[in-house]
Amino acid sequence: MNIALDMMGGDFAPEELVKGIRDYMSDNPPATVSLIGDEQKLLPLLAQYKIPAKTYRLIPSTEVIEMHEHPLKALKGKPNSSISVGFHLLSTGKVDAFISAGNTGAMLIGSLYTIKPIEGILRPTIGTIVPMENGATGLLLDVGANADCKAEHLNQFATLGSLYAKNILGIEKPRVGLINIGEEEGKGNVLAQAAYPLLKENNQIHFIGNVEGRDVFLDHADVLVCEGFTGNVILKLAESLHGIMERQNVHTEYFDRFNFEDYGGTPVLGVNKPVIIGHGISRAKAYKNMLLLAQKMIETQLLEKMALSFKA
Amino acid sequence: MNIALDMMGGDFAPEELVKGIRDYMSDNPPATVSLIGDEQKLLPLLAQYKIPAKTYRLIPSTEVIEMHEHPLKALKGKPNSSISVGFHLLSTGKVDAFISAGNTGAMLIGSLYTIKPIEGILRPTIGTIVPMENGATGLLLDVGANADCKAEHLNQFATLGSLYAKNILGIEKPRVGLINIGEEEGKGNVLAQAAYPLLKENNQIHFIGNVEGRDVFLDHADVLVCEGFTGNVILKLAESLHGIMERQNVHTEYFDRFNFEDYGGTPVLGVNKPVIIGHGISRAKAYKNMLLLAQKMIETQLLEKMALSFKA
Structure with a gap:
């Protein structure tokens, strides 16, 4: 090769x-x-x-x-x-x-x-690695290639992300979570409400439901799905934490994983x-x-x- | 009273x-x-x-x-x-x-x-305090009352947030930033692209342009404006940091400010x-x-x- x-x-x-x-x-x-x-x-x-x-x-x-x-x-x-x-x-x-x-x-x-x-x-996507507090590694996508999405796009991101998580991250049965602002089905904005049933019916993925902002780093899901606007804000906010940690002189094994420089780029999926x-x-x-x-x-x-x- | x-x-x-x-x-x-x-x-x-x-x-x-x-x-x-x-x-x-x-x-x-x-x-809103790395305090809104917004809603949030920042946070001329996924005008999703010119023309606020996820905690703006989906994800992610810090045994003056319990609630603006x-x-x-x-x-x-x- x-x-x-x-x-x-x-x-x-x-x-x-x-x-x-x-x-x-x-x-x-x-x-x-x-x-x-x-x-x-x-x-x-x-x-x-x-x-x-x-x-x-x-x-x-x-x-x-x-x-x-x-x-x-x-x-x-x-x-x-x-x-x-x-x-x-x-x-x-x-x-x-x-x-x-x-x-x-x-x-x-x-x-x-x-x-x-x-x-x-319909829409190729880019994702980012998410360092989980428990040491696991997740995938968040889309992180900026698609600022506006339809429900079907999110559903495709879920399938692409699951294949990536399985083959590249080595997760046998990746749990897919929909980034949302409530726990139950029916919560969220119009897009998330429309995406939920599609994800639930997608038999190529293991959908576990909504995942809130507070769960992103807590390994509730391996594949975190959202449109590229929210995903990009999360990614850049997470990236900024590394700099803040450095300046606050905070060094832990976990937060060192927020050095996104190390990960080596995002594939176009x-x-x-x-x-x-x-x-x-x-x-x-x-x-x-x-x-x-x-x-x-x-x-x-x-x-x-x-x-x-x-x-x- | x-x-x-x-x-x-x-x-x-x-x-x-x-x-x-x-x-x-x-x-x-x-x-x-x-x-x-x-x-x-x-x-x-x-x-x-x-x-x-x-x-x-x-x-x-x-x-x-x-x-x-x-x-x-x-x-x-x-x-x-x-x-x-x-x-x-x-x-x-x-x-x-x-x-x-x-x-x-x-x-x-x-x-x-x-x-x-x-x-x-058009749409009353709720916001949250944002602890800035330099010690300052900002306001992020909306954080969940309005999951789907139109540009005019964001423009009104900016005016409400500015009045709050001035009167309650004591910031004389609050800088308003639009949460976005690029720096220049014209970047972002359809909503952010539509909101930018309204904010620019709003003479009741001091609009400084787009603010990316990486700038949220860096005091680039005093009032951070977005729809309630992104805002809620940011808020809950920030809240989760406090728990992660506790478990990682990280204590700094700055990160102690992520204890959102202390702030005492959000007003309905x-x-x-x-x-x-x-x-x-x-x-x-x-x-x-x-x-x-x-x-x-x-x-x-x-x-x-x-x-x-x-x-x-």
Whole structure:
């Protein structure tokens, strides 16, 4: 298997990427990597960090989509950007997965228009890992790709999230909870009220009912489903806790898990091939984790299982 | 001024209420109280805690609306309940404010149907105090009274919240932020996109733009505006942090402020008279604080200012 990396994306590119690749390769993984970027910048770093030549190939790119460029315009106007080249490699089957910590919007749009949604999926989604107080790990989705949703979208997120939780997080029978503002069926806003019966009838998931804000970190559910507005607010609020903890000089094993830098990005769930979007502030550890995640998505045939699940 | 208390509402009623009254009265406040409840239960406690007879009058009530009763049915079916009696006293001008930690739904519905919205206000709202990392105190609203909102509702919440922040929190020129999932105008879901221009044009507030989840606790805005779904999720998530901190054995001055028990309830903003809904788990300190809040709402003529602000 071969995983492509956008070597120009992220605040600490390309050096932290090279360090992440070194750490990943040190475990003799089954994958090789395609490194997309500026050869002149990459070659000395690859030498410096002693990346074995047989583990990578260099794919030159001459442009970079900057963090604040308009995603669609940039993708169209910069066909030789590292992100555009990455999507081209992935869509033509030259690589098996694509990772970038660059412009998030461009990564989302590239996923939707170049890689395309799995047949039957209305809205691909992005999620985030949720560190549970008891040590478990959950998944919250959507966290911002879909600010406005219909009930059927939430229902699909639940199925996608369950497959992810089972295959990637190793949870045999993931409990799905609907983020809501009351415990009983019938509570909530119009969307949550409409989503509840769909989730209850979805035989591809194990739906356990509503989950309130107070339950998010308490491991009441493995897969937490909501529209991307609420999910994004929760994610960013949780991210901010890490900084607050640092400044308050609070260090516990649990709260150290709020360092979202470590997790290594979020996969775009519901498109035909593995695409992973990294946090702009990713460092070596995050890049290594993104490579491991891409490898696991390929090894577990997650996307094939998703496609099967949505086959009419 | 006279403040009515539902002595039967809340998990620790009536004893913690009596203790809260004792603590409030020990500062020789300008208010007396009307205590609504079961005389047989209250008289021994009032004697035990030495509440001076001149500071209170007893208003007997023979029924209680339980926490899980259907609010509307209960209000209609139990006209002699402590909550029904309280709203009757307030609506007929026999008291100047009403406090209860009983059935939240019944308190909301009583506020809407007995006390009624201030003329011009589409949707009365409830908010919560937000402890900011730098020591400041903000206000988040709506936190659950209005799960689905239109842009104009959010705009009115902003005006109500600003008046509250100015008069009760003592913030001279409260900064209003729109909870959103992006920084720039035009970002967000359909509701946030529609609310932004209304907030920008609202000359009764000082609008500073969008505020993301990561900024909620960082004092970027004094008044944080959103619909009641997102607001309720944020509130309950924040409340859960206090329990997690306790269990993680984390104690800092800042995180101790996440003990929402202490704050003493949330006022219903946008109705004609001061109504304060307490948390079910309120104890003496919370009841004392609710009494102080009611007193301040009366003293600052907050509701008169709100009415003036919405006068066409």
